Amino acid sequence: MGIFDLFNTKPTAAKFATLMTDTARRRGMTQPIRFDAAAFSLTIGTDNALVLNLHNAYNDYCRAGKGERDQVLASYSAALSQPVMPPTFALARHGLMPILRSRAMPEVLRLTQLADNDNKHNAHAVLPFSEDAVLMLAYDTEHAVQPIDLATLRQWGVSVEECLAVALDNLRERSVASFDEVAPGVLVSAWNDSYDTSRLLLPDIVHRLNLGADPVMMIPTRARLIATSSGNPAGMLAMAELAQRYADQEGRQVSALMYRFHKGRAVQYVPGEPVAGKLKALWSQSMASDYAGQKQLLEKFHERKGIDIFVASFQVMQRPDQSVLTMSVWTEGVSSLLPKTDIVALIRLDGNGQLLDTMMLPWDELADKTNALKLLDAGYPPRYRTTEFPPKAVRDTLTAIAL
Template sequence: MGILDLFGSKLTPAKFATLMTDAARRLGITETIRYDADAFSLAIGADTSRVLNLHNAYNEYCRAGNDERAGVIAAYAAAFVPRSMPATFAAARQALLPILRNRATPDLLRLTQACTNDVGHDAQATLPFSEDAVLMLAYDTEHAVQPITASMLKGWGVSIEECLAVALDNLRERTVSRFDEVVPGVFVSAWNDSYDTSRLLFPDIVHQLNLGADPVMMIPTRGRMIATSGVNLAGMLAMTELAQRYVDEEGRQISALMYRFHKGRAVQHIPEEPVAARLKALQLQSLASDYGGQKQLLDRFHERKGIDIYVASCQLMQAADGSVVTMSVWTEGVATLLPKTSMVVLNRVVADGEPVEPIAVAWDELMNKTGSLKLLDASYPPRYRTIGFPPGAVLDTLVLIAL
């Protein structure tokens, strides 16, 4: 990344892992800590049941100034220290807060653990929020932010809805409108307390910006909420450009959707052109990123379990009309897990010694006319198991897409 460490050389991921391990030792962690270079993570304990992904910490460290880096290390190293949760809901309620996360997050956490061990995963408690985001809960103290799991709620004897009501009250107490106008008519949240995006749950906060009756918002990353007017074309275009910039610079993507308020809650807003095309490109980029993280973990899980199956990539490409589309590849004779993409390229095996030209078909065309795809499970983003490569007679009936 071109970032220099204190010694003037490039800070490699391995060096960063060493810094994190040293910080953990200073906190008194004596358990085994194993660095996994492929996953860029640290596994703690003999059973490797605790896994700390280093991607976000590394990116934040690289962006920080020299005088801020020690604080980044200390903040993330705190996750090494096991924290006991309060035994009762009454004892925990004052530190509960709502968090919005990318919809892929719960499944990626489950897969991360499955890559190293077969210990039962304690799933995070979640509620649906939007097409690409989920609502979760956190227990927030000065030492660490811990997600609330389903087993914690069961132990407390409360529902996630009861916890959410308390968490919203807690966040409301620390919330007053705090936005900066970064370009005319476009505002970016300025709380900088890790809960900026959670304020999307409070419609009145945005309405205080006097954007008119139709404010629209985006929550591209964990620390950014952007707002403008739904009738401000230039503002919405600027908002999508800002969202793209924040994703590229900060990572930790949450949602690539645009939102509006309906009956007091945030719902998806589908803008008109030319905003729609730019937003669609950002959404497909986000989806491809989610699939990339999923593929990496699935490959490691299959390797650990000895499962012979190919996990196809979700690739971005430009269509003939200039729009961005997604593409995956399925080769005849290869058991494959396909991401749900705009089109699928079918690689047929050679016939009579002559190579066969690959063909491309739309996803719905392949799904509806061949019966060759089966949804793997309820994970997000969805993967489909190939059942059998379509025979030539079936392929001849498909409407093809020019490559």
């Protein structure tokens, strides 16, 4: 027993990558495995065709008890040996499943490949679902949930819609109601089979919970579907607080929204205060995570291509009244990519790098009155490229915010 095992501490990123690699080798993996410290990922094979991001695995490993950590390693290392996708739709249809994922996930997959090479990205089958979530298709096996790409659908000769219809039938067959009541009138899914959030696609399951004519739901993480009634204010507040707790504990955030059913489809439900404030905090946390993960990949891509541009961070601040405010920073003379935030801090430095002044501005006013923020065409969450830093004559016309 080593010191690490004795004290059950968190491993370093490099140590964890070694643990994952060693586990994969014991399971028979013979392909080259390379650890990318900057992206915190493992790249498998000589063609870099498979990349496993380690963030979720690392978080699960650190949260697991000592006796459960080997199982976490085994579970994630199994994903390093992705199953061969069946050559035909007929052979694949029994394993097709719908999955709801963060809207940022397809962009992470695109940037992960782009950070390493200029090969054409093989996009996955993605359908819009909500403001911050997408609907994808997956092939389910014993050890992995493998997203399906458009090239596979072309090979099978089927459309996304045809594949989705089969996937929904498969999901329905696995969906005998399984919920636990965790607070008065608040129920949480208990399938624990990687498809809890997907049940939001099956309105009849939620309606059978007898929550009233207008149930509301949340899918904060991949493992949780929460439901209550829109006529239960205390239940909605409890649901929002539960969503925050699950996001903190589990990671793998999917959506920070509340949903209701309209004509058989889940659509966004906008609650009043104080629930809306709880959702703003959850949304801000999700955005911060998405922006931070993509920042590393963008910086790696920019370094590879020799592009001199600063990727600004998405910062979350809490006001004295506990409300949440988001902020990004733009420094004069620095070409930047800004995340969309509530406010932008304009920073001016002298020739020695010492601070001259700072001006806090509402995002919308800065964008509307200066035309200095240009939305990039691709990607989610949105990023804006800065153009000319507003001169003093323009800055003097803008409404500064005192924090």
